[in-house]
Amino acid sequence: METDYNKIAALEKAISEQYGQIAIVNPRSGWTREQEAEFQKGIKKKTRSEEETLIREIENVCPICDSYLRNVQDDLYMTKFGCCQKCYVIHIEDRESKWEEKKERLLNKNA
Numbered sequence: 575m576e577t578d579y580n581k582i583a584a585l586e587k588a589i590s591e592q593y594g595q596i597a598i599v600n601p602r603s604g605w606t607r608e609q610e611a612e613f614q615k616g617i618k619k620k621t622r623s624e625e626e627t628l629i630r631e632i633e634n635v636c637p638i639c640d641s642y643l644r645n646v647q648d649d650l651y652m653t654k655f656g657c658c659q660k661c662y663v664i665h666i667e668d669r670e671s672k673w674e675e676k677k678e679r680l681l682n683k684n685a
């Protein structure tokens with residue numbers, strides 16, 4: 575496909591007139607190598623257990639008991655407490671305040 579630079583320029587002009595100059599700026603133009611390095615360092619700060627939790631969430635698996643999330647309730651408990659409904663009943667119900675500590679212990683044990 576041939577690139578029509580006149581058409582691109584006309585589009586950029588129309589966009590900037592409607593939404594302002596900021597709408598047509600290349601995002602890279604305000605981003606330095608140093609900022610990129612800082613950003614990459616921040617990404618790598620995730621711990622091993624955080625990464626594994628993330629992977630399991632994507633796979634729809636409870637990070638505590640490794641069973642697949644089966645229903646809407648499991649999804650709901652996963653969102654709110656980071657585990658399935660069964661694990662909620664076993665580990666959290668009536669002692670929600672201690673859950674965060676216990677969850678870290680269980681995740682590290684599984685790692």
Ligand SMILES: [Zn+2]
Binds near residue numbers: 636640641658659660
């Ligand atoms: Zn579970």
